[in-house]
Amino acid sequence: MQRRSFVSHAAAAAAGATVAVPAIAQGQGTITWRLASSFPKTLDTIYGSAEAFVKRVAQLTDNRLQIRQFAANEIVPGLQVMDAVQANTVEMGHTPAYYYFGKDPTFAFDCAVPFGLTSRQQTAWYEHGGGRELLREFYRGYGIVNFLGGNTGTQMGGWYRKEIRSVADLKGLKMRVAGFAGRVMERMGVVPQQIPAGDVYAALEKGTIDAAEWVGPYDDEKLGLVRVAPHYYTPGWWEAGPQLSFYVNSAQWDKLPKPYQAALEAASYECHVRMQAAYDARNPAALARLLKNGARLHTFGKDVMDAAYKQSTAVMEEEAAKNAKFRKIYEPWKRFRHDQNQWASVAEAAMQNYLITAVRR
Secondary structure, three states: OOHHHHHHHHHHHHHHHHHHHHHHHHHHEEEEEEEEOOOOOOHHHHHHHHHHHHHHHHHHHOOEEEEEOOOOOOOOHHOOOOHHOOOOOOOOEEEEEHHHOOOOOOHHHOOOOOOOOOHHHHHHHHHHOOOHHHHHHHHHOOOEEEEEEEEOOOOOOEEEEEOOOOOOHHHHOEEOOOOOHHHHHHHHHOOEOOOOOOHHHHHHHOOOOOEEEEOOOHHHHOOOOOHOOOOOEEEEOOOOOOEEEEEHHHHHHHHHOOHHHHHHHHHHHHHHHHHHOOOOOHHHHHHHHHHOOEEEEEEEOHHHHHHHHHHHHHHHHHHHHOHHHHHHHHHHHHHHHHHHHHHHOOOHHHHHHHHHHHHHH
C-alpha cells in the first residue's frame, strides 16, 4: 500500500512539473521584437554573435520571445542604431557605444577609451566595479537599458601606406579614425576621417586617406587592406578591450515578462563570452595569412605610445572638467584601471610575458 501511494504521489509530482514550465510560457504569450545591428552580415563574428543571441533567447523562452535581426542599413544605418532604439523604431540594437561619441563622449565608457581597460578588465568593471550601475544611470536619460554584447579583445593599430617611425611621421597623415582616438590623433598631427568600412579600401587605393584602422586580423583580412596599405601596426591603444552592447528600449523592457527578461540577460552573457572566444581562436591564423600575403607587422615606437598616452590623458581630463556625466564615471573608472593594472603586473602580465619569450626560444 505504501509503495502504491509513493508511486502515485511521484507520478502526480512529475506530471505537475511537466505541466508547470509550458504553463508559464503559455501564460506569457508570444512577443515579436526587431533587433537592428550596426554591422553587415559579412562580419560573421560580430554579426554572428548576435544571431546566436536571438536563437538562444528563442530557445530559453520556448520560442515565445522571437527577435528578428536586421543588418546595418536594412532598417537603419549602422551609426543610427542607438537613435532607433531610443525612438522605439526597433525594440533592440546591437552596437558599439562609442559610435555615439558625438552625442556625449560618456558613451565611450561602455565600449573603449584610449589606454582603457582590456576585455577582461572591462567585464570586471561592468560586473563588479560599479560599471553597470553607472552606465544604467547614464542610459536612463536616453530611454535605454544596456546589456553586455561581446568584446573583440585588443584591436590592431591600423593599416598605413608608409612606416610610422616617429611622431613626426603622423603630421598631416589622413587616417580613417573617429571618436576619442580621432580627437587624440588630431593633437598628434593626424587629420581624422570618418569613412564607412565599405569605402575604406577605395579611399586607400586612391590616396584619399593614408591609413585606416578597423578591428583585427580576422575582420581586417576581409577588407583586403593589405594590398594597398601593407604596414600593419599594433597595438590599437585606443581600443584595449572594446565592448559591444545590446540596447533595449526602456518602455519595451518594462513591459517584458520577468522570465523573458531573465532569458534575454542570460543570452547576452553567452554572446559576450562567445564573441571574445571566436576572435581569440580566429585571429592567429588570419594574421599568419596576412603576413604571407604581404603585410609588414610593426609595433608603435615608445615615442609614439608616450605621446598618445599623454594626449589621451589630457583629452579625458579636459572632458571631465566640463562634462559632469563623463566625470561621474571617469573618476571611479580611473581608480579601477589603476588597481587592475597593478594586479595584472603581479600575475597575468608576468606569466604572459614569460610564455611569449619561452615559446620563441
